[in-house]
Amino acid sequence: MLQSILSNLSIILLMHLIIQALNNYKKHLPNMLYLFLLVMTVSASVITMFYLPIEFEGYRVDLRMIPLIFLAYFGNWRLTLPILLIVCVWRVLIGGVGTIPGILFGMIGPTLLTLAVYKNNKFSSSYLDKILLFTACWFISDFPIIFIIPNGLEIFKSIFFLRYTSLLGAASVLYYFVLMERKRYNLNNQLEFIAWHDSLTKLLNRNKFFEIVEEKRKATNENHYLAMVDLDYFKKLNDTYGHVVGDQILSEIGSIFKNYENEYVKVGRYGGEEFIIYQGHTNFDQAVQYLEAIQKEIRTTPFYIDEDLSTYVTVSIGIAELKKGMNLQEAVKRADQNLYIAKEKGRDQIEASEVHTKRISITVGAE
Structure with a gap:
């Protein structure tokens, strides 16, 4: 189980690394190519996690909602919805038990909730605010287990702690790297401004x-x-x-x-x-x-x-x-x-x- 959690986390961090590289070269890429690569990166990360499930008491889940929530939280609906559509279609094509609940409660519900509540970039919001968001998304994803599968209440009770802590822990790790990248980006912009502008008038040198x-x-x-x-x-x-x-x-x-x-x-x-x-x-x-x-x-x-x-x-x-x-x-x-x-x-x-x-x-x- 721990190995599967770490595998999912590795995929999420690799996704962040690729997105960071794309952002660094954004000025040198046509806008449509940049958006295409961004969509493919996030979609591929979510889809890969379909094939690396985490087993809790025989119940199989993954951390697919984390990239979608982060995208909805820091991005916008024009970018988020096409990715959501791609991964949902892929999940339908895979088929198997739990396809529809997994799509509705594991991806669509948390993503739409985040888009509805957070319409703008929320770096300035508190950590408690972010914890409450992921708690709500976890609840949307896992609470329906009680009603959908046999012995759902017992399964929910047995997995909720590990499931909740793994989601919150992985999200915290990703947010830390996003925050560090944001600080690096702001510092780089400040250094560029100093290098490119006159110190007295703030006009271009x-x-x-x-x-x-x-x-x-x-x-x-x-x-x-x-x-x-x-x-x-x-x-x-x-x-x-x-x-x-x-x-x-x-x-x-x-x-x-x-x-x-x-x-x-x-x-x-x-x-x-x-x-x-x-x-x-x-x-x-x-x-x-x-x-x-x-x-x-x-x-x-x-x-x-x-x-x-x-x-x-x-x-x-x-x-x-x-x-x-x-x-x-x-x-x-x-x-x-x-x-x-x-x-x-x-x-x-x-x-x-x-x-x-x-x-x-x-x-x-x-x-």
Whole structure:
């Protein structure tokens, strides 16, 4: 019996290991292939346990419900129900005594209960909450024994302790590994964020920004634009209020930029008080309008030095088109040239003379 329990547990942990590997390579797999492999992994694990039953007083069971409950608990119904259907059909094809009760009470009941009660990821729920869930699922699975088979009450009394503790113990072991993987995943995301972002503004650093831009320009033939943004008179601001205030303003401007980011707009800190903006899937007029909106919000936002003192800042912007086949650094150079022109013209402007043969200069002074 112990050997059978350990065999079932080994299958469950192997399933977790494969899922962990799939999640690690998820970014490199097409989404449909990832989902297919995930469905096959969980289905194969449940089906394998059909052939490795655990005998309690001559009554044969297994730990098949554990992968299904975990999937329903941490996943969603779109992924859980197809797997539930696959394993139920397989169990019907195997046939034998107890097929229908095993499907209804051993798989469908616990899975649907979990889906009904837990609609979202519940890492934050208490351990008692999880114990109660597995207790309820165990009860759904085993209590019908009393009514379905001869001498059901005696069999239930003789196996319930070992059956319940084996289910709860195996589930606890799996949850421990899931929790450790979750912590590793969160730590890895934190380390990636630190490696890819500027520590002060929380915007993308220059290297990661260029990497993302290259990926996006390869993914679509739509128009692409780069804009260089520079804070006006930032040295004077630092000299007047100090570098601590200057850093605070840079951080707050970074937050403004973050509000404008989306799938087609990315912002990075280029260095010092300079920022760089990528816009894709747009035309020139829309790109300029987007920059105008950012420029206006920065211009009209009060930056507080202390409770009674605030200041206002403006930005100058140069925009350039990232044309097909153009070197990324060439586009940056053209945007930087336009930024220089915008500053020469009095600052707080958007300059796009390099985008079209006819010079385009947009002055958006304070209203």
